Amino acid sequence: MEETLVLKPGFNTYTIDTKEDLKLSIVGHAMDSSLYVLIKSAKKINLHTLFSDGNYHILYWNDCDFNVVINEANELKENSVVKVAFGQLSMGNVIYDSKSVLECPNSTLHLKTATLNNNDKSYRIECINSNVNTHVEMENHCINTEKGVFALEAIGNIIKGSKGATNFQTSRCLTFGDIKKANISPLLLIDENDLQASHAASVGQIDENQMYYLQSRGLTYKEATNLITIGYLTPIVDFIDDEQLKELLKTKIEDKVNALCLI
Amino acid sequence: MGTLDIRNLYVEIEGREILKGIDLTIKDKEIHALMGPNGNGKSTLLAAIMGHPKYVVTNGTITFDGQDVLSMSVDERSKAGLFLAMQYPAEITGVTNSDFLRACLNARSEEPIPLFQFIKEMESNIKKLNMKKDLAHRFLNEGFSGGERKRNEILQMRMLKPSIAMLDEIDSGLDVDAIKVVSAGLDEMVKESNMGLLVVSHYKRFYQLIKPTHAHVIVDGKIVAQGDYELVNKIDGEGYDWLYKELKIKPKTETRPIVYSLGSCAVNKGVK
Ligand SMILES: Nc1ncnc2c1ncn2[C@@H]1O[C@H](COP(=O)(O)OP(=O)(O)OP(=O)(O)O)[C@@H](O)[C@H]1O
Numbered sequence A: 001m002e003e004t005l006v007l008k009p010g011f012n013t014y015t016i017d018t019k020e021d022l023k024l025s026i027v028g029h030a031m032d033s034s035l036y037v038l039i040k041s042a043k044k045i046n047l048h049t050l051f052s053d054g055n056y057h058i059l060y061w062n063d064c065d066f067n068v069v070i071n072e073a074n075e076l077k078e079n080s081v082v083k084v085a086f087g088q089l090s091m092g093n094v095i096y097d098s099k100s101v102l103e104c105p106n107s108t109l110h111l112k113t114a115t116l117n118n119n120d121k122s123y124r125i126e127c128i129n130s131n132v133n134t135h136v137e138m139e140n141h142c143i144n145t146e147k148g149v150f151a152l153e154a155i156g157n158i159i160k161g162s163k164g165a166t167n168f169q170t171s172r173c174l175t176f177g178d179i180k181k182a183n184i185s186p187l188l189l190i191d192e193n194d195l196q197a198s199h200a201a202s203v204g205q206i207d208e209n210q211m212y213y214l215q216s217r218g219l220t221y222k223e224a225t226n227l228i229t230i231g232y233l234t235p236i237v238d239f240i241d242d243e244q245l246k247e248l249l250k251t252k253i254e255d256k257v258n259a260l261c262l263i
Numbered sequence B: 001m002g003t004l005d006i007r008n009l010y011v012e013i014e015g016r017e018i019l020k021g022i023d024l025t026i027k028d029k030e031i032h033a034l035m036g037p038n039g040n041g042k043s044t045l046l047a048a049i050m051g052h053p054k055y056v057v058t059n060g061t062i063t064f065d066g067q068d069v070l071s072m073s074v075d076e077r078s079k080a081g082l083f084l085a086m087q088y089p090a091e092i093t094g095v096t097n098s099d100f101l102r103a104c105l106n107a108r109s110e111e112p113i114p115l116f117q118f119i120k121e122m123e124s125n126i127k128k129l130n131m132k133k134d135l136a137h138r139f140l141n142e143g144f145s146g147g148e149r150k151r152n153e154i155l156q157m158r159m160l161k162p163s164i165a166m167l168d169e170i171d172s173g174l175d176v177d178a179i180k181v182v183s184a185g186l187d188e189m190v191k192e193s194n195m196g197l198l199v200v201s202h203y204k205r206f207y208q209l210i211k212p213t214h215a216h217v218i219v220d221g222k223i224v225a226q227g228d229y230e231l232v233n234k235i236d237g238e239g240y241d242w243l244y245k246e247l248k249i250k251p252k253t254e255t256r257p258i259v260y261s262l263g264s265c266a267v268n269k270g271v272k
């Protein structure tokens, strides 16, 4: 199945609910637009986006508990400011392969993922600065439960000639089980001198001082754990400017965390 | 009534004995000043009372209104009416100050507090403490200035209304006006709700405002002098040397660097 979604100014929504393979193209030109894509059911999704001259916010929310493969290709043309977020609390195994290319001068990409993983999740996310004044910020947050296996390859790639480029990434995984079951590999490939780039990655258990602080205010061990966990994931909802939707997603996160019994 | 009773308390951190037999009783409405040179066990005493897992009580008892505090979990101690404003409060990303406060209030009552009442109460306290309004919606202590963090500790105290509050260097980092606001607020809580206070500070300026009824000096894990406001005055004027001479004791001098948070590349450690 192949579909094309041409964005309109303002708030757009799109639901994926199919058992077939889906190829979805999303196009935005000369506007400010935000898009919420709800994945209700899917097997394999190929996403291809093309943005130019404008501000675009996209939040993909994987709401299905099936095994899914998602391939994403983002193309940023001139003067585009793009925020892409991918959130999931899915109980399925997911492979997410995302590649973004900032092809033209003056574009900005902020890419963010938030994952609550109780299964097998494998991400490869690459952001390529291939022209002057291109800016990338990547942030990944994952909660890995005792059962979860999480692997993330986070790659910043700055091509020769991309003067004034920036590429920053942070990836953090909070684990409740064996720390070895979560793996983050940050990588920066740099072939230019005039740039700024950094990467930071951490995998670890919940911070003892944070727990103590919350408990000292009367929260039980479980309540404190859940609050920290929820706090880890919810900032993703700020990628979309729709209050109702924000509340809905926040509630989904809270319900899932409370239902999971992390400890 | 709220009486906190500490008897012959010994506390270790990572196998090192820090407190060596502390006796201290705090009743409601009493204001206790706890002084002593750096690194001699003041914060350790407060952390042990609150139940920090790193601070291991090896001997002695702590009771609060007859209940055995040492057998309670940290949250039970809080719910029983103990509060500790920490010297270095933790930062928690993603959890807003107001969500946090509401969760704390709900944790200690059967019925959840109505949203409207909560907001009203929080906003009136924020105003009283001259805090910026947006601090309610910011992530807990994240990016807060030193003074904002301290005010935020007091905001929590005011909302949780403890019977005994322990304040660890709450005045350091507060500007002159904030110290006045905070002390006026403390005075109000002592008078109106009979709160008892255990206050650690190095500075007379703060003690002058809160007027302690009792004063204690900890040196090398022991209370070596007790008195009233006069003792605070004397230490402020003369330091601790006279005490060392009089009692033939030596303070502990080694200090430990304070780690606020982990660097961003802290693999396999705590994650913020
Ligand atoms: N979490 C900890 N881990 C290791 N050592 C600690 C810890 N907390 C305190 N200590 C040690 O215990 C001793 C007492 O420290 P404490 O923080 O109680 O001092 P203090 O009297 O509050 O000093 P200050 O006036 O500087 O705040 C010090 O030697 C300190 O290094």
Ligand SMILES: [Mg+2]
Residues within 6 Å of the ligand: B042, B043, B044, B087, B168
């Ligand atoms: Mg201290």
